[in-house]
Amino acid sequence: MVTHKFRATVGKSKLVNRGERVLVCVSGSQSSVSLLHMIWTGLQQSTYKRLTFEPVVLYIDESVLHDYPLDQVKKIKELFEKYGLTYHIVKFSAAVYLDNCLNKDTNVDQYNDKLQNIFNNLSDLTLKEDMLMKLRKRAITKLADLLKCTRIMTAENEHKLSIRLLSNVALGRGSQISLDIGLAVNNKNNNNTSLVTIRPMRNLSAKEISYYALFNKLDDFMHSNFLTATSEDESIQKTTERFVNDLQVDFPSTVSTIFRTGEKISEKTSAIAYCLLCQGIMEVNVSPSSAMEATKYSKYVSLMGVKALKLSLKELKNEETNEKNCNGCKCRNKQDLKEKIIESLCYACTHIIQELESLDDLPEEILNKEKERLQFKKMEEQIKDFLL
Structure with missing residues (x-):
């Protein structure tokens, strides 16, 4: 059998x-x-x-x-x-x-x-x-x-x-x-x-x-x-x-x-992106009222206190970025790369990368893929004004 x-x-x-x-x-x-x-x-x-x-x-x-x-x-x-x-x-x-x-x-x-x-x-x-x-x-x-x-x-x-x-x-x-x-x-x-x-x-x-x-x-x-x-x-x-x-x-x-x-459970969406680390499906165009966004908002409220209640999730992300900026210190470049990589990760992989003290130990192919994505995004922004 x-x-x-x-x-x-x-x-x-x-x-x-x-x-x-x-x-x-x-x-x-x-x-x-x-x-x-x-x-x-x-x-x-x-x-x-x-x-x-x-x-x-x-x-x-x-x-x-x-x-x-x-x-x-x-x-x-x-x-x-x-x-x-x-x-x-x-x-x-x-x-x-x-x-x-x-x-x-x-x-x-x-x-x-x-x-x-x-x-x-x-x-x-x-x-x-x-x-x-x-x-x-x-x-x-x-x-x-x-x-x-x-x-x-x-x-x-x-x-x-x-x-x-x-x-x-x-x-x-x-x-x-x-x-x-x-x-x-x-x-x-x-x-x-x-x-x-x-x-x-x-x-x-x-x-x-x-x-x-x-x-x-x-x-x-x-x-x-x-x-x-x-x-x-x-x-x-x-x-x-x-x-x-x-x-x-x-x-x-x-x-x-x-x-x-x-x-019987499967992802039925035409707008699919893939996680840089696990290569799994990432949710795109997530609704502001989704469980994922609610979890992120709750995290910011826990970290930043009452003032977070007056800001949107986008404003909270910008606020966190400004607080991490240590006045032009060279470590800021590495922090920027980490934040950019997190943008290319699914919800679960984000927690993994946030725990790492340094990205230098990650496989080179992951870092190279992210650099390629950032270069492509930069080129896209440069030419978008010339597109009809």
Whole structure:
């Protein structure tokens, strides 16, 4: 039944064409190891049932941020070699900062420091986990381009996607739900517009995957992360997970209900912009009476007191900018860039960037994209008077 669900999902509407290169992301979790086994089994089938795409297996080594067992990468490598598939093991810092991140001889010590600085500046576990997911997504997209893959397969199951759905709503990423839980998501905000992320395990429950791994004697290679050994109240993601798990115990259809409801939620707007950091959908032309604008206004009132009640949101933003201006000090240039970048971020990513002491540790491509946007905007302002 599990294999049938997987093959039915992959075969739906011909998501993957014959001979296409597919980047299969393996984290070492039970779900990702099961995905790898299903693909390998599908490649061994008779001609009629055989999977016809070309898998390229990817493992991103995040030991720079977490405490891995010393033999973790070695075991992952042995697993890949057992299946005989093309595979790549890439350091996380190299994937985030380097264009040619497949070169194993490159010294990544300085990039390890930059990556650690980013997460050390984020005191909130919620923001750390959110930032990790967004940087990981950017890294996977970059590697798919480098390896000339037109499809990306990830191993999120129904339970994990249900938790992510509710977490996204709590984080202010409601407009991005369809991108984060959809079956096949086209990465429109990327040079390679044909790149599609597929989630073939999304119709499988955590219990089904556990039984599949048990019957096929599959070992997982899970490691610690930011949320390991933390209390349930220290992050939105952990609180959401507890909420869903507790409901699932008394009401077994909780996960499937959340998941099926989330499938029906999508952003229907022609005016779409994309976040500079997470590459997700940004809301444009937001109504002054929206929840987002109300939250911003509340923040200014908390910071500035009674005088904020007499000003509009636009006037409050200008007031804050003037207060930050330290009389021509050189640090003002960096503050200006930070404020400009925030204009290109979604609501949730704004909180992440505001926590960072310096933007110097961000990937160069993010800073370059913002500089290009500012140059284009400046040119647009210069020529608008000459346009009819």
